[in-house]
Amino acid sequence: MELQFLGTGAGQPSKQRNVSSIALKLLDEINEIWLFDVGEATQHQILRTNIRLRKVTKIFISHNHGDHIFGLPGLLATRSFQGDVGPLTIYGPPGLEQFVRTALRVSRSKVSYPIKFVALVKGGLIYQGQGFKVYAKKLDHRVPSFGYRVVEDSHPGELLMDKLAQYKVPNGPLLGKLKEGKQIALSDGTILNGEDFLGPNKPGRIVTIIYDTRSTPNIAKLAKNADVLVHESTFAGNEAKLAHAYYHSTAVEAAKVARDNGVKHLYLDHISARYLGSKAKNLEKQAKRIFPNTKLVNDFDRVVIPMKGVKNE
Structure with a gap:
């Protein structure tokens, strides 16, 4: 299991950061890749990685703002040129299907595979299969927005x-x-x-991804005991009022979520273009004072999430 950050910026692309997208690589587990948000030029970012669009089987969209969905039509059209790619499922708020299908229709783009849309309204368990469950909960943004929690099933214990x-x-x-x-x-x-000769089951891994939102109790529910929490950190800690006014979060708020909910690793994402160089690094410093196991991510960073009890080399 591995995360790769394809875009870590907020609002608009910059020379340092593209807009939002994350790939969750489950190649060793189920030979699939799942995307979380597809901002503008995500497919260009993918060209600089080893990701193959034919492996992308599910896309989870947090909300319908452009910096999180403008890359979808192009990526979906390009996927048609990858051979027999199989079906794809897209999860997201109502209106997402209309946006995608309208863009494909108006541009006369042909998609050679079936696309299933799952419109999220209340959240809850939205997917179960192949050894994984995915939960969604509503966040607090200017438009309907959802956070996601990916839970891997437990693994049988080792033979003694x-x-x-x-x-x-x-x-x-x-x-x-x-x-x-x-x-x-x-x-x-x-x-x-055989059950008499097996060690205890190994718990599966948990990955939580939180994009645009104010602080809300649902974040804690999604983040509880997560191995990895990716949390938007659009603003610095001393700009909490500004973050609240724009329905966003600060790096300090993200760190408090991690500290209070048994999270193992926190990754700060969705960084405003105002924070460059040392200013961006200061977001990490602020969060580390509260939750030491914090890292500010950049485009193309990769995070391997090892099995429980296995060291990440």
């Missing part, structure tokens, strides 16, 4: 080989069945139950 050694189970199908928790019969008639 030391405990199993006395039975001399040969490598092969029998050992495989034990790893699956199934029952086997040895040549001497001994019956072994």
Whole structure:
């Protein structure tokens, strides 16, 4: 599991940061890539990565402001040139389907694969399958906006080989069945139950992505015990009033969410173009005073999210 940031700016593109988009790479898990928001020129950003559009199967849109959706029509049209790419599902607020289909129709763009739109109204569990669940909750922005929580299912525990050694189970199908928790019969008639030789289940990973919003209790619900929290940080901590007026958050508010909700890693995203160089780095410094495990992300940064109990090398 890996996150790659394709655009980390707020409002408009700059020389340093493109507008919002994040790729969640689940290639080792399910051979898919999911996108979160598709700002203008996202497909150009993708050209500078190893991402292939044929692998993108789901797109989650936070809200319908242009810096989060203007890249969608072009990306969807380009995906048609990637061969037999298969269907794609887009989740987002009402009105998103109308925007996409109108843009494709007016531009006479042909899409060679089916697109399913899931309009979000109240949120809740919006996807379940292939070992993952995705939850959405409403945020507090000028237009309907949603945050997302991706939860991986738990993994079976490791086979306890030391405990199993006395039975001399040969490598092969029998050992495989034990790893699956199934029952086997040895040549001497001994019956072994795989569940008796498995360690405890390993909890799955949790990734939370919060785009444009004021502070709201739903953020904490989405962020609870997340391995990774990506949180918009459009403003510095001393501009809380300005952030509130524009329905945005500060780096300090993001850090408090991480600190108070058992988050392991916080990544500051959606940075205003006013913050360049040392000013941008100051956002990170402010947040680190509250939550030390904080990083300000830049375009093309990659974050590997290891399995629980595995060190990130």
